[in-house]
Amino acid sequence: MSTSNVRVAMIGAGTVGQPLARLLLDSNRVDMLVDAAAARIELVAICVRDGAKSRPGVPAQLIVTDSMATATRDDIDVLIEVAGGVEGTRELIEAALSRGTTVVTANKALMAAAGSELIALAHQHGADLYYEGAVAGGIPILRALRTSLAGERINRVMGIVNGTTNFILSKMSAEASDYGAVLAEAQALGYAESDPTADVEGFDAAAKVTILSSLAFGTALCGEVIHREGISRISAGDVAYAHRHSLVIKLLGIAERIGEHGISRRVHPVMLPMDHPLASVHGAFNAVFVEGASSGPLMWLGQGAGGEPTAAAVLGDVVAAARNRVTRRCDAPLSIDPSLQIFPLGELQSVFYLTVDVLDRPGVLATVAGVFGEHSVSIKSMEQSGFGDEARLTFLTHMVFESDISATLEDLAQLDVVDSVGSCIRVLEDDPS
Amino acid sequence: MSTSNVRVAMIGAGTVGQPLARLLLDSNRVDMLVDAAAARIELVAICVRDGAKSRPGVPAQLIVTDSMATATRDDIDVLIEVAGGVEGTRELIEAALSRGTTVVTANKALMAAAGSELIALAHQHGADLYYEGAVAGGIPILRALRTSLAGERINRVMGIVNGTTNFILSKMSAEASDYGAVLAEAQALGYAESDPTADVEGFDAAAKVTILSSLAFGTALCGEVIHREGISRISAGDVAYAHRHSLVIKLLGIAERIGEHGISRRVHPVMLPMDHPLASVHGAFNAVFVEGASSGPLMWLGQGAGGEPTAAAVLGDVVAAARNRVTRRCDAPLSIDPSLQIFPLGELQSVFYLTVDVLDRPGVLATVAGVFGEHSVSIKSMEQSGFGDEARLTFLTHMVFESDISATLEDLAQLDVVDSVGSCIRVLEDDPS
Numbered sequence: 001m002s003t004s005n006v007r008v009a010m011i012g013a014g015t016v017g018q019p020l021a022r023l024l025l026d027s028n029r030v031d032m033l034v035d036a037a038a039a040r041i042e043l044v045a046i047c048v049r050d051g052a053k054s055r056p057g058v059p060a061q062l063i064v065t066d067s068m069a070t071a072t073r074d075d076i077d078v079l080i081e082v083a084g085g086v087e088g089t090r091e092l093i094e095a096a097l098s099r100g101t102t103v104v105t106a107n108k109a110l111m112a113a114a115g116s117e118l119i120a121l122a123h124q125h126g127a128d129l130y131y132e133g134a135v136a137g138g139i140p141i142l143r144a145l146r147t148s149l150a151g152e153r154i155n156r157v158m159g160i161v162n163g164t165t166n167f168i169l170s171k172m173s174a175e176a177s178d179y180g181a182v183l184a185e186a187q188a189l190g191y192a193e194s195d196p197t198a199d200v201e202g203f204d205a206a207a208k209v210t211i212l213s214s215l216a217f218g219t220a221l222c223g224e225v226i227h228r229e230g231i232s233r234i235s236a237g238d239v240a241y242a243h244r245h246s247l248v249i250k251l252l253g254i255a256e257r258i259g260e261h262g263i264s265r266r267v268h269p270v271m272l273p274m275d276h277p278l279a280s281v282h283g284a285f286n287a288v289f290v291e292g293a294s295s296g297p298l299m300w301l302g303q304g305a306g307g308e309p310t311a312a313a314v315l316g317d318v319v320a321a322a323r324n325r326v327t328r329r330c331d332a333p334l335s336i337d338p339s340l341q342i343f344p345l346g347e348l349q350s351v352f353y354l355t356v357d358v359l360d361r362p363g364v365l366a367t368v369a370g371v372f373g374e375h376s377v378s379i380k381s382m383e384q385s386g387f388g389d390e391a392r393l394t395f396l397t398h399m400v401f402e403s404d405i406s407a408t409l410e411d412l413a414q415l416d417v418v419d420s421v422g423s424c425i426r427v428l429e430d431d432p433s
Numbered sequence: 434m435s436t437s438n439v440r441v442a443m444i445g446a447g448t449v450g451q452p453l454a455r456l457l458l459d460s461n462r463v464d465m466l467v468d469a470a471a472a473r474i475e476l477v478a479i480c481v482r483d484g485a486k487s488r489p490g491v492p493a494q495l496i497v498t499d500s501m502a503t504a505t506r507d508d509i510d511v512l513i514e515v516a517g518g519v520e521g522t523r524e525l526i527e528a529a530l531s532r533g534t535t536v537v538t539a540n541k542a543l544m545a546a547a548g549s550e551l552i553a554l555a556h557q558h559g560a561d562l563y564y565e566g567a568v569a570g571g572i573p574i575l576r577a578l579r580t581s582l583a584g585e586r587i588n589r590v591m592g593i594v595n596g597t598t599n600f601i602l603s604k605m606s607a608e609a610s611d612y613g614a615v616l617a618e619a620q621a622l623g624y625a626e627s628d629p630t631a632d633v634e635g636f637d638a639a640a641k642v643t644i645l646s647s648l649a650f651g652t653a654l655c656g657e658v659i660h661r662e663g664i665s666r667i668s669a670g671d672v673a674y675a676h677r678h679s680l681v682i683k684l685l686g687i688a689e690r691i692g693e694h695g696i697s698r699r700v701h702p703v704m705l706p707m708d709h710p711l712a713s714v715h716g717a718f719n720a721v722f723v724e725g726a727s728s729g730p731l732m733w734l735g736q737g738a739g740g741e742p743t744a745a746a747v748l749g750d751v752v753a754a755a756r757n758r759v760t761r762r763c764d765a766p767l768s769i770d771p772s773l774q775i776f777p778l779g780e781l782q783s784v785f786y787l788t789v790d791v792l793d794r795p796g797v798l799a800t801v802a803g804v805f806g807e808h809s810v811s812i813k814s815m816e817q818s819g820f821g822d823e824a825r826l827t828f829l830t831h832m833v834f835e836s837d838i839s840a841t842l843e844d845l846a847q848l849d850v851v852d853s854v855g856s857c858i859r860v861l862e863d864d865p866s
Contacts, residue, residue, distance in 0.1 A: 036583030140581030148573030150469030
């Protein structure tokens with residue numbers, strides 16, 4: 001049997017694009033790729049903004065600069081988009097899909113904002129749309145959810161899906177340092193952007209949770225805003241408390257089923273028991289923890305960012321795309337479950353850790369405890385640290401409603417004896433094994 | 434479009450078969466399965482040895498007892514084999530595949546012994562052969578290696594693929610207990626068989642490593658014997674030493690590429706740094722750690738045994754099998770790389786931990802050290818514990834050849850001053866991140 005050719009064009013030759021081009025052009029990989037894809041994958045063009053820039057290992061004769069002309073070439077089977085961005089990029093992907101060209105992208109922001117429409121467009125034109133590189137870098141979690149776990153009833157997905165925040169939290173934990181100092185260090189090392197908002201405030205994780213949820217539960221990818229809390233208010237004191245109680249603070253993206261039709265998706269810090277598999281995911285590693293009704297707990301771990309690992313994930317998609325092209329089939333579109341409803345945040349229950357800075361006067365604890373009592377927030381333990389103007393009360397609650405905690409925090413902030421309400425971090429208590 | 438039916442028969446209704454039957458018959462899952470498989474999966478028969486036995490949730494009208502008649506039914510698309518065993522079972526699977534019936538099995542012993550022939554037979558008759566449940570229970574690692582990582586150059590696969598031994602080692606580590614006591618406890622709890630040989634001597638892990646290697650590197654599945662050391666000689670002293678040096682002892686199945694064409698596959702205990710992702714895999718959990726040239730380190734973790742998790746893995750295969758049946762295609766057979774050669778064990782290098790019980794006399798250390806020197810085994814550290822007849826020397830070597838360690842151990846055993854050579858455990862020194 002003669003080997004078919006599958007012609008591929010790339011848009012973008014940056015952090016992911018350059019290593020990906022090298023993988024596709026690597027003469028030592030040719031045979032392996034032919035074997036994997038049942039086709040010869042031929043890279044015919046790499047579209048960049050600045051054609052004059054030097055890119056090691058990327059042949060100059062493949063470089064082009066007209067992105068729309070590249071996306072709509074008649075002679076390509078697969079368009080790889082690793083340029084990023086939403087607006088202009090969306091048009092390119094739509095143009096390619098509308099011509100029946102399969103698209104492989106690593107664009108989490110675009111998929112979270114408009115994935116459902118793009119998937120429908122791909123299906124309508126007999127093309128595939130793959131985006132493994134959009135979530136958790138090199139970890140092949142999306143295909144696992146689509147294939148191996150397609151028949152499994154998934155109850156919850158929890159992920160450490162942002163390497164920057166996990167690097168910062170791991171370092172705060174290992175060195176008992178403050179957030180500000182570690183952020184500055186992460187910025188100096190290139191692990192955090194000069195404007196770190198997208199990472200530290202959980203926007204990046206929120207896009208990834210949206211994508212994981214769509215695969216695990218059938219929620220739509222249409223730019224819905226999900227609840228999001230970042231790590232910038234976490235203090236060295238919070239980390240020390242966690243450590244003393246055999247807990248570890250992680251920023252988790254969570255998507256879970258509640259009852260038959262409820263779905264909750266959110267990003268916030270969580271104190272995890274030290275023996276939870278996610279607790280030992282350190283530094284820039286990412287991990288996705290999936291709880292299936294039959295499979296039980298499963299976890300995927302790997303490098304969550306970086307050009308090479310993400311390029312490896314994109315390459316897996318290119319291989320799958322090529323296989324389908326050769327056999328002239330395409331995957332069924334991701335189904336959306338219209339019966340699902342957003343479960344109100346206030347009705348979720350959790351154990352909470354919280355700190356309140358108070359004036360150290362007689363009767364303060366009684367006053368503060370009274371506010372907890374009014375909102376049915378039952379206290380499991382309390383610690384006082386510091387004296388005088390520096391007094392701090394640290395509480396661990398029993399399982400309580402989010403809405404009751406919010407009301408408690410609001411009322412506490414109004415008290416004369418309360419200097420400020422500090423941290424409020426959820427504590428995961430269930431046993432994964 | 435009307436939904437096709439895919440007719441399925443099962444052989445075996447034991448630990449895996451019963452929960453699998455319940456999953457396939459679960460009315461709450463029907464829609465999800467139809468969506469996942471693009472077909473209605475219809476369970477038409479369950480073949481058992483003893484038709485009279487009661488099986489909760491398994492309808493009596495599906496029960497049959499003639500396994501060959503079940504395997505060769507004209508009206509089934511997929512045969513699921515969850516009965517286990519090699520000889521009789523192989524004939525059933527061959528009979529089904531020869532008729533073009535796709536087979537899903539969880540039979541690691543059979544796949545390790547004769548997988549290549551069965552895969553070729555499946556391909557010859559236009560059928561698929563899936564066996565996700567054969568390795569690491571509920572963890573969908575095999576499909577990931579076949580699909581997402583098909584274009585990746587994998588350098589090494591290391592797995593904690595036996596739950597019994599991981600349970601025993603975790604407990605020895607947590608409680609500083611001796612092997613014998615923990616084995617007895619594991620047997621009482623049902624985590625270890627009354628004859629634990631297959632688990633504790635690494636036979637079970639060896640079959641799984643053979644299968645992982647075939648997917649990662651293209652080695653054949655033809656019953657080749659691989660190097661195997663179990664955990665029965667590990668002492669509480671070894672565990673304590675590991676703990677003091679921030680190491681953890683795990684039984685690992687390892688398949689790795691050495692140079693361009695060398696392959697090493699083996700099962701033996703390893704002392705891992707405590708911050709290695711595999712080090713925090715406790716109890717009956719399994720995990721597979723994959724090192725890809727571009728992806729970097731990846732790890733899959735989940736429940737390595739148990740009926741429900743394995744049934745979930747088998748269900749994933751049934752869904753994939755049904756999808757292919759409906760579209761009248763089958764997967765490309767696993768390719769075998771004929772250029773691969775077994776790398777000789779003696780030429781591997783490692784750091785070794787070893788203990789030697791000696792008579793506490795002047796000059797003993799010099800005599801023992803002389804033997805190390807003769808075989809070019811360089812010592813990194815030495816500790817002496819005990820006195821008189823109870824004296825023990827514990828060594829940690831630098832990176833040395835396996836053949837030199839073997840020769841050293843042989844010569845040490847011949848020395849008059851050596852009472853006995855105790856443990857010899859490899860120490861993993863490389864940094865996964």
